[in-house]
């Protein structure tokens with residue numbers, strides 16, 4: 001059947017921030033679009049328009065709406081359409097993530113860059129798997145790891161085609177990548193740690209509270225998603241631990257204990273210089289060994305371990321030589337890709353590449 005005769009997929013977008021706005025713009029630019037944009041929601045407003053699709057004036061339409069988001073009502077309205085539906089969650093909300101099983105059960109495909117559900121409590125993760133299998137609706141989350149980089153799809157194909165994953169290792173955080181690419185180049189000295197974190201924040205790489213990046217939780221969530229993607233796709237059980245949530249990942253936080261629990265990002269940044277000497281010492285030690293510091297994540301399937309932390313790599317290693325800006329690099333060591341791993345590398349954060357990952361998932365429904 002040609003695309004022109006295929007029924008459209010009705011798309012409801014929840015979250016119209018950095019990633020959501022860019023997604024709408026990319027989606028509206030597709031020629032002969034297979035999508036009908038039917039609903040938009042921010043945390044404050046919502047619109048639902050089932051006759052003519054929502055178009056380029058979406059922002060003013062949403063801004064002028066007096067309707068508050070009501071996801072019970074949205075679910076009912078989408079069901080009444082009696083069409084193929086995709087709900088795209090571009091928030092980082094736990095509350096929205098808990099709605100996925102309901103949507104999947106109703107037969108709505110769910111697409112998201114939000115890591116909360118698939119890396120959170122195993123009950124929610126298992127409900128997503130079960131409801132998706134029961135209804136046939138798809139749950140797709142490519143942009144949760146490496147933004148638009150083909151990380152989840154590559155992993156799914158390796159597993160589905162019977163390759164054996166030995167280990168996945170990489171730099172999974174755009175923020176941590178930027179910080180250590182700048183801070184640790186192999187030389188004994190360089191910029192102050194607190195200064196680099198400050199600039200990373202100004203460039204918009206960090207979360208509003210930089211501690212949310214420096215505690216390693218974002219990486220632990222991504223590793224949990226990869227680990228669960230391997231387990232759910234494998235025909236036989238693996239040696240991977242059954243993670244109850246991302247909190248079970250062995251994660252070495254970079255937050256100095258005196259700065260734990262500081263409520264605001266501004267206060268955190270203001271106090272960070274007190275710890276510059278500690279970070280400089282780590283850099284000097286690494287340099288003396290001919291190494292750089294990198295915050296890495298490892299899903300060690302053969303070793304049965306998932307961990308995230310600061311490690312040292314020789315200055316000739318790809319983690320030292322080939323990363324710039326907020327790049328991610330992910331190495332898949334497998335039975336087939338051995339002794340040289342399959343490597344995926346490129347920008348791992350930012351609105352354009354993240355929205356591309358989300359739209360790519362939507363296009364997989366066609």
Ligand SMILES: NC(=O)C1=CN([C@@H]2O[C@H](COP(=O)(O)OP(=O)(O)OC[C@H]3O[C@@H](n4cnc5c(N)ncnc54)[C@H](OP(=O)(O)O)[C@@H]3O)[C@@H](O)[C@H]2O)C=CC1
Pocket residue numbers: 014015016017018019020041042043044045069090091092093095096113114115143144147348349350351354
């Ligand atoms: N930015 C990046 O580089 C990457 C981001 N991601 C993920 O993409 C997601 C979006 O990130 P980003 O666009 O940067 O975030 P933003 O903070 O820019 O946008 C979040 C949006 O979600 C809306 N929102 C929040 N809570 C709710 C709610 N309960 N109901 C309805 N809407 C809600 C906000 O509404 P309002 O405008 O009213 O506040 C806002 O529109 C996150 O999960 C993030 O982890 C993944 C990979 C990379």
Ligand SMILES: N[C@@H](CC=O)C(=O)O
Pocket residue numbers: 144147172173174175176205206207213218348349350
């Ligand atoms: N804060 C994240 C954004 C993408 O998930 C990062 O720095 O990688």
Ligand code: NA
Pocket residue numbers: 142143144145146147148149150151152357
């Ligand atoms: Na990705």
